[in-house]
Amino acid sequence: MVRGVLFALAAGMMWGLAFIAPLLLPGYPAVLQSLGRYIALGVLCIPLAWMDRADLMHLRWSDWKQALALSVVGNLLYYLLLASAIQQAGAPLPTMLIGTLPVVLTIAAKLRARHEDGRMAWRSILPSLALIAAGIACVNAAELRALGDSSSQNLMQYAWGGLLGVGAVACWTWYPLRNADWLREHPQRNARAWATAQGLVTLPLALLGYAVFAWYTHGQASEFAIPWGPQPVVFGSIMLTMGLLTSWLATVCWNAASRRLPASTLAQLIVFETLCALTYAYTLRGERPELLTLLGVALLVVGVVIAVRSSTKAARTA
Secondary structure, three states: OHHHHHHHHHHHHHHHHHHOHHHHOOOOOHHHHHHHHHHHHHHHHHHHHHHOHHHHHOOOHHHHHHHHHHHHHHHHHHHHHHHHHHHHHOOHHHHHHHHOHHHHHHHHHHHHOOHHHHOOOHHHHHHHHHHHHHHHHHHHHHHHHHHHHOOOOOHHHHHHHHHHHHHHHHHHHHHHHHHHHHHHHOOOOOHHHHHHHHHHHHHHHHHHHHHHHHHHHHHOOOOOOOOOOOOHHHHHHHHHHHHHHHHHHHHHHHHHHHOOOOHHHHHHOOHHHHHHHHHHHHHHHOOOOOHHHHHHHHHHHHHHHHHHHHHHHHHHHO
16 A cells, blocks of 8 residues: 555656646647657657567557557547647646546546445545545635636637646546556556557657648748757757656556555545646746645645545455
């Protein structure tokens, strides 16, 4: 249990970086950021695949198809929607929407009632869910006030950004549950090799997508500099960091957590991503969080602690 929580915390710390990358690259289209991140991931996975070649050789065709589906939904589509939402509506609204994942995922896991997901009774989960929901509301209250006071922004742009954010939530509701299903159905498979497999199948898709993007941009006579944009060193450095840490290593850690924790508990631990994203955002701004934000963080942490303790008790009595 403790190791599972630590793995989930490590994944959240690295996933939180995804929220500030679009802010560091405002002049880059969201589609290029998504494709660049997963091209970097695929290239990095080639030498990693040699390390895990024995495990990868044992994957069947059905496993590779599952890895492809997970990569398309949980990698390319999710980050495309998230980066687009941040660029359209700014960071506050997408952060609020992604912050609902612990609640959305826990409810989805319970409704499916698969594997250990249905072991914990609703009465054991609801207190932690209520605390996490209250914490999320507090953490985002100040940001939402600023969002509402900004009259210069186009309302339709905000609405479009919110819709894209909802799409990102949908992608990341399906991905961790299905990924955990596969890992539990194949306990003999290496979690690191499974993360590498997802990176490998993403590479040809990302390369194809980039070729289409470059062709379309050239045809539109755009001023955007192909292939790496106006800040090639900054863009390349961020994409490599995202590919290695936010994509591959975070997935390895999450896979390890998925094997140690019930999905209903694992879902609530995604709150670490929100906490880390907010920490990075405030650090980037050079601002101190408000008292209400600190209260929200405290509620989030208490909710997670209660969730873990409830999961431990359920595992002992099972």
